[in-house]
């Protein structure tokens with residue numbers, strides 16, 4: 001260990017930008033063992049490991065780095081998977097520069113240990129050697145949990161609960177499992193077979209997935225509650241933020257998720273009429289993406305790969321104040337994306353279809369209540385940025401959960417997320433818990449997994465409590481009955 005003095009910080013080889021924009025494959029090659037163990041050996045084994053403190057899962061990073069450096073890979077995997085249900089996903093897409101690696105003690109001066117890449121290497125090695133196994137409960141408890149939402153939050157909770165011996169059924173309105181891992185995040189960050197491999201493991205462990213089932217329309221929330229002893233809501237946030245400027249109703253102005261979902265579906269081999277017609281295909285177009293978060297970065301880099309003539313990203317603050325990961329910005333710049341900092345849209349121009357975005361230059365004024373500089377328009381700075389396709393990546397708000405679930409007792413925060421106790425993630429409804437974006441607002445995969453683990457532990461405690469009661473079963477338990485869902489032929 002402590003090799004940071006003589007070994008340079010390195011990630012796995014990154015494919016050349018000119019090559020990688022020709023396909024949607026992940027941009028990093030796999031670590032070779034030699035490099036992974038050398039990089040792991042750079043760790044300084046701090047007494048207080050700030051990397052671990054700043055990992056939402058409190059992963060035992062120094063120890064699994066030490067085991068990797070020693071070539072003890074099976075033990076490294078046992079440790080990495082003890083705190084994380086999807087280390088291969090987090091290793092690929094966590095914004096490590098803001099989490100573990102950004103807080104690595106040797107980062108200043110020597111360059112951080114490339115923690116995410118090693119975490120990914122450990123898990124890929126484990127998969128290659130057959131060490132990753134489906135959840136296998138020691139015994140069946142006879143109680144069941146319904147999970148609504150099959151994103152990373154729902155998947156991680158399903159695994160945790162199945163390992164404890166509960167019967168777990170997951171309901172999702174999509175036709176595939178993975179939530180935003182499948183239909184939001186593009187392949188060049190996370191290839192879909194990585195997600196599908198996890199899904200297969202969960203199915204092999206006995207978890208039942210009901211796909212194409214929207215709770216609130218295909219079946220009622222009350223039915224799910226009645227069918228299970230406890231319920232977890234992990235439905236994410238999907239209401240795209242809108243922009244109220246003239247011309248926003250013109251053709252070829254699309255929300256980011258519509259654009260990304262079409263591209264991801266295409267990559268998965270689905271027929272996507274709106275893509276095939278050209279409406280959601282950037283090929284040959286001048287594309288303008290509005291926004292500065294990770295979703296905007298995914299849109300610009302997708303447009304480049306689809307063969308756009310030019311791709312511009314308009315953001316109203318500057319580079320230092322953008323919410324997206326700096327690493328993603330660098331990737332986008334390498335791939336030919338032009339960032340137009342300090343520019344905000346005033347209007348969309350065109351006849352029936354968009355032909356340009358009229359933008360105004362901004363300057364950063366006094367910091368707002370949250371400490372961020374508030375952007376202010378510069379008078380007389382309007383200009384038109386040509387566009388044949390404009391993608392709105394302005395963030396996501398919660399849907400109307402009270403209307404969706406028809407359960408006013410759930411309660412909403414002032415941001416529209418579901419009210420849940422911070423410690424247990426229990427909602428106000430007996431036996432109902434919530435995890436991930438539905439509680440936090442749009443966040444990160446690693447936080448959804450963390451919530452899922454907390455909520456699963458709370459559900460376990462709640463159900464043990466229920467079964468410990470020797471009195472006759474409560475009215476809620478008595479009315480539990482199975483749901484019969486007619487299988488959709490497309491599922």
Ligand SMILES: Cc1cc2nc3c(=O)[nH]c(=O)nc-3n(C[C@H](O)[C@H](O)[C@H](O)COP(=O)(O)OP(=O)(O)OC[C@H]3O[C@@H](n4cnc5c(N)ncnc54)[C@H](O)[C@@H]3O)c2cc1C
Nearest residue numbers: 149151152153172173179180215235236436437443444445
């Ligand atoms: C484009 C994009 C890029 C991102 N990039 C990153 C990244 O690089 N790194 C990172 O850490 N995070 C990233 N994120 C954020 C991350 O994807 C989310 O924080 C995470 O997926 C949240 O997990 P979740 O399980 O709470 O919700 P989701 O992943 O949204 O899953 C919710 C699931 O619930 C289902 N559902 C919703 N309502 C119902 C209903 N009524 N009935 C049945 N099913 C329902 C949905 O179909 C979905 O499958 C990105 C997000 C987006 C949009």
Ligand code: SF4
Nearest residue numbers: 055090094099100116
């Ligand atoms: S889960 Fe994310 S934050 Fe934690 S060690 Fe892995 S990459 Fe870093």
